[in-house]
Amino acid sequence: NNDWLVVNQFTVKAPGHTRRPDLVVFVNGLPLAVIELKDPQSANATLQSAWHQLQTYKAQIPALFHTNELLVISDGTDAKVGSLTAPWERMAPWRTIDGAGLAPSAVPKLEVLLKGVFEQERFLDYIRYFVLWETEDGFVKKTAGYHQYHAAQKAVAATVRASRPQGDRRIGVVWHTQGSGKSISMAFYTGKLILQPEMQNPTVVVITDRNDLDGQLYAQFCAAKGLIPAPVQAEDREHLRELLQVASGGVVFSTIQKFGTAKGERFPMLSDRRNIVVITDEAHRSQYEFVDGFARNLRDGLPNASFIGFTGTPIEFDDKNTPAVFGDYIDTYTIAQAVEDKATVQIFYEARLAKIALPEEKKPKVDAKFEEVTEGEEDTVKHRLKSTWAKLEAMVGTDERLALIAKDIVEHFERRLEILDGKGMIVVMSRRIAVDLYDAIVKLRPEWDAPAGDDEHGGIKVVMTGAASDPPSYQQHIRSKSQLKAIEKRFKEVSDPLKLVIVRDMWLTGFDAPCAHTLYVDKPMKGHGLMQAIARVNRVFKDKPSGLVV
Template structure:
């Protein structure tokens, strides 16, 4: 998937490259492409350097003007004894190698700088946020919301390492691993039902505040399927057997030998690509995807704003995953990582490892967003001091409509009221979107709806020259008033 994504991006820019990029379709095709005496832009995976008969791979090209750019250079580049890295260097003995990765590794047994040399350029998460290339990532721990007994709560070993696909497939080995014991506890029916209920409530409240999409990350295919079943039990309208319909899908690989309940979720590459297009389309009704490993790297959907993590992750794997929600999109103020398993410490360590400068602005606790929201709420509320807008919240549709013109007049009568309101409500809306479904956000949601309605009306009826209407007119997302008590923010076992 990543190879195809890179090839597609470069193919668009072939006029600048002055030659047409080519993609190796097989090992034989790769060898043919490398036989040219000069030039050539070739895309391939490292697996295509495997020898046909299992022995050493003979040199495929002696050229000295070959430059190999390895994307995701933190993977598959360290085994020089009998691994893929050895094969590639045997095939291209005189080539120069450049590594490109957002998560370099510097360990005793694996070191990206040791393989590729000193860093040529470093552009970390903090710099990307400062430049506006990505948005900030906020963190919300929901573990405490699952009212489970201490004996029922899963605990992650600090030395716990994620297993590979093949290890999960091996039943005998799986039963012996720490992973299996943790998976059994994480995947209990009671806990899955609790997580499903919390995700549904949380995500629906997120969508009321900010349109977009979410991803749920589970630690096994079994849990992916069971969680899907629990969610559609709560929201039957989200389900549809047709890949082109429905609001939620499971993305995973499998085979005919897998359990019967896995089969509806096992799709070929073509079908997965169709669902991927739906997920990337902001206007498509598909809103949630459940994954285990797939789409955690190389999947870019800017409208994705929430990631629910129910899987042990650490280091570069964790950083790769959470980067799915930090893409810039319209008025999206930030991405939110919701933690059901207690990965906060691992997240802090990962941010420390992969952010060269200050880490304070990257993985921000949701409480800080709530504090900013309340501060901005006070600013906007002060502008409506003495103005009664209660009918907008409790009145009939006709009464609600009559409140807006009066509110506009109230604001426009103030010194620089228009500009101040437009700016203040924009800042409040962004902080509010990041804070939902915190109780403090739910408490003021109707007020925020009113402020947004007034802002929208002023922006439409008093255009500012030189600025597009789309930029000024925030979508007014009226949140239906519900009597939400503090107890409803907790999940009862």
């Protein structure tokens, strides 16, 4: 039996300070939560003043917070909860009591939060499975929001059901809108799942596309080391087979390409274990087209595995494949909910036209450039795209048009920076256009340029893949993994002079820079890919009011 105690005005003495937090929640003598309440009658009583009060306590009576898991603030009207290290903008509402639905607006928000979080069994479950810490940029403690907690609970229950002998192995799909913490939800789900006795030490296989392997999701799982075992990257199909034989289970990352086959080839069985769970990040029809027969090959390779999909965008109405592989929705968290909860910011759209007018003699013969335009695509996709994409790329990438685009972006973004400091991303059709647009922009703003090889300076960079065989003009923009990491770190730091990056498709998925507020799209995009791209600017950051897509 656990000993539960809530103390009002608990006195804490430290050298030079005596403080009395409003409420401290003790379990077995350990102070696990601190609640700061402001008088609703007072003109100065705001949620933010309650949060500032907690920051003062952390500085002056740190011993009280050595075992802290949650901070709660309320002004009598609103109530929010967050981790020990949560900045103000990461304090979040708790809008459900039991996860069955959102609480009626007539129920006070503090009541919903207290009943929703501190019901004894739920609170113990929460602090065991839904708190993790990261140490890459200092000590950061992260806790689940209400949508993450209940989605993971439902997903674990659905997984246990689906993997039983009588289960159909289709766990379902979790749709949580881009920017609302989908990666961390997957980590929470995995952490709780692997400790379920009925799963008997499962192996969790996380399927990503090739661009995301070193991205946010893998980093998130590596950072969650207190919650889940360290993930292992499968190097090839044979290595994946070996990892699936490990009886103690674990977490394995594999790219979707490892489940591709040559024409007429039947995918071999990798393991017939029942306690293998396959998580597909961004479970969408676009991924089935990316590698021919992906769904069938997964089934052939892992005939008794269960499948769950996590996605940041809704399944399209006419997409029959996704439900066929994964099942129906387990949980949804929409854009509207995320904006209302301030888990993401609103996104606004602004159209700016740069007309393409070319005389006949300037319309280039373009197919020779196609290899670099679609670098990384599958052959079947290349064949289908070749004619239309390459012709459009050539027209979009003329010197005259890029000069026009460069001038418009520079002037527009400088006006944006006058209002709000932050970062911008420019999405273009090809690496050639990325390089040429960079040249056009630094011609207008030479002070944004930096010598080749100098990644510590400069206000604009091109982020793209490349090889030694690429043209000389590309070489200064081709970087190693560690060099790209250094650029990424600069871009994520709002005070760093690096303000703009030009990308083709890198950083459009699995990349999180909350200070980015403007996205310039100069490339045909639609559906799922567009939704992923625009979410680069919907992250919450300090006083950023919204994101803009141009």
